[in-house]
Amino acid sequence: MKVKHKKLFIIFSIILIISIIVYIAHLPVVTNYLDGVARIENAEIHAYDKFMAKQSHSLPQYFSNLNLKDKALLKFDETLLFNYRKPLSKFLYNNEYSIAVFRIDTNSKIFFKKDLKEEYIASNRFNGVIYTRDKLGALKCYYNATINLKPSTLFFKIFGDGTHLIVKNDTIAYYYSKLETLSLQYKYNGLQDIYMSSDETNTPTEILFEKKNDCIYLFIMTARKHNETMSPKLLYSLFASSN
Numbered sequence: 706m707k708v709k710h711k712k713l714f715i716i717f718s719i720i721l722i723i724s725i726i727v728y729i730a731h732l733p734v735v736t737n738y739l740d741g742v743a744r745i746e747n748a749e750i751h752a753y754d755k756f757m758a759k760q761s762h763s764l765p766q767y768f769s770n771l772n773l774k775d776k777a778l779l780k781f782d783e784t785l786l787f788n789y790r791k792p793l794s795k796f797l798y799n800n801e802y803s804i805a806v807f808r809i810d811t812n813s814k815i816f817f818k819k820d821l822k823e824e825y826i827a828s829n830r831f832n833g834v835i836y837t838r839d840k841l842g843a844l845k846c847y848y849n850a851t852i853n854l855k856p857s858t859l860f861f862k863i864f865g866d867g868t869h870l871i872v873k874n875d876t877i878a879y880y881y882s883k884l885e886t887l888s889l890q891y892k893y894n895g896l897q898d899i900y901m902s903s904d905e906t907n908t909p910t911e912i913l914f915e916k917k918n919d920c921i922y923l924f925i926m927t928a929r930k931h932n933e934t935m936s937p938k939l940l941y942s943l944f945a946s947s948n
Contacts, residue, residue, distance in 0.1 A: 759786045764794055779804075779943065785839065789851055790898075795841065798943065803842035803929055806944075807899075809921040812855040816875040817914060820858050823880070827864040828888040830900045842927040843908045844884065847900040854898070856891035859914070859921075863887045866907050871938065878914040879941055883907035884927065901925070909935035913944060 761784040782795040782803075796804040815821070830836070836847035868882035885907060889899040913924040926940040 760784070761786050761792075785837070785848075787837065787848070787850060790848065793839075793848065797929075798926070798939075801929060801933055802926055802935070802939070804924060804926045804940070804943075805841050805846070807923040809859075809923060810855050811857065811919070811921060813857045814919070815857065815859070815916065815921060817873055817878040817916070818875055821861060821873075821878050821914060822858065822893075823861045823863065823870070823878075825864060825868050826862055827886050828862045828897075828900070829886075830888075830902070831897050834896060836900070840904075841901070841925065842929040843904045844901045844910070844925075844927050845904055847897075849896060849898045854891050858891065860890040860893055860895070861887070861912075861914075862890075863912065865903070865910070871941070876916040879938075880912045881937070882910050882912075884910035887912065887925075889923070899923075909933060911935065911938075911940040913940050915944070 778799045780797045784794045791808045837850045839846040865882040865884040871879040886902045910927040
């Protein structure tokens with residue numbers, strides 16, 4: 706038995722020594738491989754950096770043209786700066802509602818009655834698109850970080866309980882919804898420039914498109930908590946210059 710145990714010990718020792726030699730011999734290869742993987746991952750991370758939003762606490766100059774009302778309760782929160790799209794500024798109203806303000810540049814004169822096409826249907830976020838992720842109140846938000854289009858037509862999908870159009874003319878389009886999803890595209894079934902969805906359940910949300918000085922402003926106001934209520938036309942009373 707002792708001879709047998711001794712043979713097993715010798716065999717085990719030989720296997721262990723061979724394993725150590727193989728490991729040491731391949732250590733540079735393994736290290737170089739892991740370093741290569743890390744370099745690729747870092748390169749990919751830095752490649753995406755140019756698409757990501759950067760926070761700023763300055764209000765873009767062109768927002769000074771907006772007719773902001775009830776300023777005592779309206780508090781500027783932050784601006785998100787992008788390389789490939791116009792800045793997005795966010796506000797808080799009475800600490801109960803969050804508001805996002807976008808500017809959309811256009812190639813031609815857009816009249817909402819004929820150039821803003823709305824559908825009251827649910828939409829899913831596209832895959833394979835680089836989005837900047839953010840939150841607005843109880844909404845999850847995705848902003849296409851790679852395109853800076855100047856549209857001539859707007860395709861707007863909005864879905865949720867009680868969704869309806871409040872007013873629409875050539876310069877104003879105003880919607881209310883206990884929102885589940887919304888998306889904005891510049892071609893029918895094209896890439897989504899903006900996609901939002903309710904974080905938990907239907908969330909009171911108002912959406913205002915306003916044309917001003919050959920630009921289109923998009924205002925989205927939502928409750929910070931999904932079970933909050935919202936007074937009718939609250940967003941309109943705060944921002945619409947034709948009010």
